[in-house]
Amino acid sequence: MIAEVGHFALVLALSLALMQAVVPLVGARRGDATLMGVADVTALVQFGFVALSFAALAACYVASDFSVLGVYENSHSTMPLIYKFTSVWGNHEGSMLLWVLILGLFGALVAAFARNVPPTLKATVLAVQAWIAAAFDLFILTTSNPFQRLWPAPFEGRDLNPVLQDMGLAVHPPMLYLGYVGFSIAFSFAVAALIEGRIDAAWARFVRPWVLAAWMCLTLGIAMGSYWAYYELGWGGWWFWDPVENASLMPWLAGTALLHSAVVMEKREALKVWTILLAIVAFSFSLIGTFLVRSGVLTSIHAFATDPARGVFILCILVLFIGGALALYAWRAPMLRQGGLFAPVSREGALVLNNLFLTAACATVFTGTLYPLALEALTGAKISVGPPFFNATFGPLFLPLLIAVPFGPLLAWKRADLAGVAQRLTGAFVVALLGIAATLAIEGRPALPALGVGLALFVMAGAATDIAERTMLLRAPFVTVMRRARGLPRSVWGTAFAHFGLGLTLLGIIGETQWGTERIVAMRPQQTVSLRRYDFTFDGVAPRTGPNYRDLVAHFTVHRNGETIGVMEPAKRTFPSRGTTTTEAALMTRGLSQLYLSLGDPGADGSLAVRIYHKPMVLLIWLGAVVMVIGGGLSLSDRRLRVGAPRPARARAAAQPAE
Amino acid sequence: MTRKQRRLTLIAAAGGVLALAVGLVLYSLSDSIVFFNSPSDVVARHVAPGTRIRLGGLVAAGSVQRGGYLTVRFTVTDGNATLPVTYTGILPDLFREGQGVVAEGALGPDGVFKADTVLAKHDERYMPKEVADALKKQGHWKDDYDKPAAPTAAGGLARGGS
Numbered sequence: 001m002i003a004e005v006g007h008f009a010l011v012l013a014l015s016l017a018l019m020q021a022v023v024p025l026v027g028a029r030r031g032d033a034t035l036m037g038v039a040d041v042t043a044l045v046q047f048g049f050v051a052l053s054f055a056a057l058a059a060c061y062v063a064s065d066f067s068v069l070g071v072y073e074n075s076h077s078t079m080p081l082i083y084k085f086t087s088v089w090g091n092h093e094g095s096m097l098l099w100v101l102i103l104g105l106f107g108a109l110v111a112a113f114a115r116n117v118p119p120t121l122k123a124t125v126l127a128v129q130a131w132i133a134a135a136f137d138l139f140i141l142t143t144s145n146p147f148q149r150l151w152p153a154p155f156e157g158r159d160l161n162p163v164l165q166d167m168g169l170a171v172h173p174p175m176l177y178l179g180y181v182g183f184s185i186a187f188s189f190a191v192a193a194l195i196e197g198r199i200d201a202a203w204a205r206f207v208r209p210w211v212l213a214a215w216m217c218l219t220l221g222i223a224m225g226s227y228w229a230y231y232e233l234g235w236g237g238w239w240f241w242d243p244v245e246n247a248s249l250m251p252w253l254a255g256t257a258l259l260h261s262a263v264v265m266e267k268r269e270a271l272k273v274w275t276i277l278l279a280i281v282a283f284s285f286s287l288i289g290t291f292l293v294r295s296g297v298l299t300s301i302h303a304f305a306t307d308p309a310r311g312v313f314i315l316c317i318l319v320l321f322i323g324g325a326l327a328l329y330a331w332r333a334p335m336l337r338q339g340g341l342f343a344p345v346s347r348e349g350a351l352v353l354n355n356l357f358l359t360a361a362c363a364t365v366f367t368g369t370l371y372p373l374a375l376e377a378l379t380g381a382k383i384s385v386g387p388p389f390f391n392a393t394f395g396p397l398f399l400p401l402l403i404a405v406p407f408g409p410l411l412a413w414k415r416a417d418l419a420g421v422a423q424r425l426t427g428a429f430v431v432a433l434l435g436i437a438a439t440l441a442i443e444g445r446p447a448l449p450a451l452g453v454g455l456a457l458f459v460m461a462g463a464a465t466d467i468a469e470r471t472m473l474l475r476a477p478f479v480t481v482m483r484r485a486r487g488l489p490r491s492v493w494g495t496a497f498a499h500f501g502l503g504l505t506l507l508g509i510i511g512e513t514q515w516g517t518e519r520i521v522a523m524r525p526q527q528t529v530s531l532r533r534y535d536f537t538f539d540g541v542a543p544r545t546g547p548n549y550r551d552l553v554a555h556f557t558v559h560r561n562g563e564t565i566g567v568m569e570p571a572k573r574t575f576p577s578r579g580t581t582t583t584e585a586a587l588m589t590r591g592l593s594q595l596y597l598s599l600g601d602p603g604a605d606g607s608l609a610v611r612i613y614h615k616p617m618v619l620l621i622w623l624g625a626v627v628m629v630i631g632g633g634l635s636l637s638d639r640r641l642r643v644g645a646p647r648p649a650r651a652r653a654a655a656q657p658a659e
Numbered sequence: 660m661t662r663k664q665r666r667l668t669l670i671a672a673a674g675g676v677l678a679l680a681v682g683l684v685l686y687s688l689s690d691s692i693v694f695f696n697s698p699s700d701v702v703a704r705h706v707a708p709g710t711r712i713r714l715g716g717l718v719a720a721g722s723v724q725r726g727g728y729l730t731v732r733f734t735v736t737d738g739n740a741t742l743p744v745t746y747t748g749i750l751p752d753l754f755r756e757g758q759g760v761v762a763e764g765a766l767g768p769d770g771v772f773k774a775d776t777v778l779a780k781h782d783e784r785y786m787p788k789e790v791a792d793a794l795k796k797q798g799h800w801k802d803d804y805d806k807p808a809a810p811t812a813a814g815g816l817a818r819g820g821s
Contacts, residue, residue: 235749344668356673360680367684371692382695382792384713384763385688392687397680520748522729581752600749604725609749 003068006056007147013049014137016042020130024123036123043111047104054101061088067153070146076159078548086169087160093146100136102181117206124192135317143310159577168228175221180286182214187283190276194332204266215255216632223625234583234598236613241390246369247289253362254282257355264351268340273333284322343415350408357401364393406462428461449514460503463496494635501627508620515616522607532614535559549575570597592619697793698740708766715761746774753779
């Protein structure tokens with residue numbers, strides 16, 4: 001019964017979405033306030049029905065109702081409650097429902113909170129949003145019904161894939177989807193602006209908070225997924241250039257570019273046409289990501305059971321929305337008025353450079369991800385494009401971008417003095433040089449990693465320089481500095497935090513890849529192995545029983561300089577319901593570094609294969625992402641976005657431009 | 660600077676970055692891609708020793724031998740041809756005899772494939788897509804490899820690196 005309620009609620013949500021897709025648009029054309037007002041109501045009620053549908057599905061999972069096919073295939077009565085709930089989206093059908101739920105949520109948020117957006121624009125935006133919702137509702141109902149019944153109902157389910165039985169599943173997909181789907185708002189605003197044929201700085205101000213929120217969620221979602229893969233897959237990697245990871249990186253790169261170009265548009269009314277294009281592109285990459293993951297064209301950890309009909313349906317959605325939006329763009333964009341002028345060396349120029357490199361990097365990731373598909377379709381040859389390709393293309397494109405990052409916020413709008421900015425960055429240069437010297441002194445050659453450390457420190461010190469310059473640190477009395485620091489717009493702090501976080505992540509990546517050490521050994525009980533001044537003694541193995549699995553736990557004592565610093569217990573975990581085994585790695589955090597142990601197979605001679613890693617500064621990779629998100633949050637809480645009214649920036653902000 | 664000069668600067672910068680990106684992509688694509696081969700392909704295409712490839716197929720039943728110190732030998736088959744493989748390191752959890760596997764590495768001069776990465780399925784229900792396609796091509800695909808009614812099999816790959 002509950003499943004049928006959920007199914008019916010989804011059908012109602014579809015019909016509401018169809019109404020919302022047409023009526024407000026007619027209202028906006030005719031200037032009819034009543035018809036336009038329909039959008040707000042339908043957006044809220046539509047979200048209500050999708051939420052009801054989702055709640056019904058969750059109830060089926062939590063109650064282990066195995067008469068529902070999805071529950072039977074992906075759940076088990078002995079699973080802990082939290083995993084029963086998260087397995088709602090641990091499969092194709094449920095994850096698509098989560099996608100639609102988040103889409104509905106964003107639509108409802110726009111309806112409820114975008115008060116100062118002109119009514120015609122808002123009605124058009126919500127109508128475009130409803131087209132997307134209708135397409136995906138239809139996709140779920142026709143090809144991936146999560147409420148499919150199974151008769152007779154089995155007594156026990158087939159259990160969730162053991163790799164997914166983790167807290168990571170509770171956080172990673174919802175965060176990622178919040179990011180993916182969040183860009184739909186920017187897309188809808190862009191399409192609405194093209195339909196209306198009018199766009200100004202206020203448009204950028206309406207869109208920016210949504211882009212920021214989506215970007216924050218996506219950043220956190222990617223970082224969370226990376227950490228999950230790192231500790232769950234048991235071989236210590238945190239980024240594999242897996243097609244599905246690339247599918248989440250592409251919208252992130254396009255979204256980051258959009259975030260920066262929207263600043264130019266908001267402040268200087270320049271780059272309008274480009275910003276519109278980026279808004280379309282960012283969401284297009286989200287759709288492509290959904291297609292790549294859900295259609296099964298790529299072999300990946302994330303590909304659930306697939307059905308060609310689904311792939312074709314999503315491909316149709318893709319062609320319709322991306323093709324339609326780009327066609328509309330080609331037709332209407334030339335009518336949009338061009339904005340302010342700027343010299344190549346200026347804040348605008350720096351942001352254009354940022355956009356160029358980010359989109360070029362995005363294009364190389366796109367090429368590397370889709371080239372194998374295109375080649376197979378054309379010639380039948382099967383190839384794989386792995387990390388060497390991405391390291392060789394993505395790296396060189398990010399390098400100039402990273403060098404430019406500290407300069408950007410210090411450059412003046414319209415026309416800037418590069419030599420003056422370089423002079424103000426002297427402190428940052430000195431920090432970078434000291435870092436290089438210190439790294440060479442401690443680690444010795446080769447010089448390349450040391451230069452990387454220098455670059456990371458330059459980015460971080462550059463972010464600090466921006467704040468120091470604006471608060472007149474070391475030049476004015478302490479009280480003045482504090483007053484100025486408090487008076488700085490939050491978005492300035494946001495920029496500094498985000499850029500600082502970028503430097504932290506870079507530092508973590510360099511530390512982990514350049515100085516990480518690894519040993520794979522076959523160990524017998526009581527044997528000791530050393531790695532980077534840590535001694536690992538293998539004490540033996542012991543069985544342990546969990547709620548729906550059995551562990552074979554290996555016990556290790558870790559010593560450093562003869563002193564015991566703790567125990568590590570990696571395990572082999574067997575799930576009897578599926579007869580599968582997973583490796584549970586053990587991690588020990590030492591400052592920002594981690595020790596990492598994972599188990600392999602027992603050898604013929606009674607030994608146990610063990611993989612031991614020392615990962616210096618590895619935590620900075622994710623810590624940096626968290627700092628970037630904090631930066632995004634600060635920027636989101638900026639007064640001008642909270643007030644958000646379409647009026648010129650205040651005199652003070654004009655005299656000392658934010659960001 | 661005139662408006663025209665500014666626009667030219669912008670176009671030059673965009674063109675420069677684009678050229679850089681295209682150059683990097685072309686250079687890397689010629690250098691760092693790896694072709695997928697089944698054991699039959701290896702024989703038919705005369706894959707030269709030392710060329711990096713991905714070898715896919717089933718782990719032949721009864722072929723897995725664990726040697727000294729983390730060395731494993733096994734045979735990969737696609738039904739028509741077989742190829743011996745050696746690997747030193749830790750195998751992924753779902754590596755089993757009679758199951759699909761993808762090994763990355765190169766043929767040695769002795770005709771033994773030396774793998775440095777072994778990928779097995781990530782989910783016990785499905786088979787790597789390349790392996791499924793290769794088996795179908797060789798006419799050794801059995802429907803029970805793929806129990807749920809999914810016409811194209813796709814399962815994620817778990818990795819074992821060395």
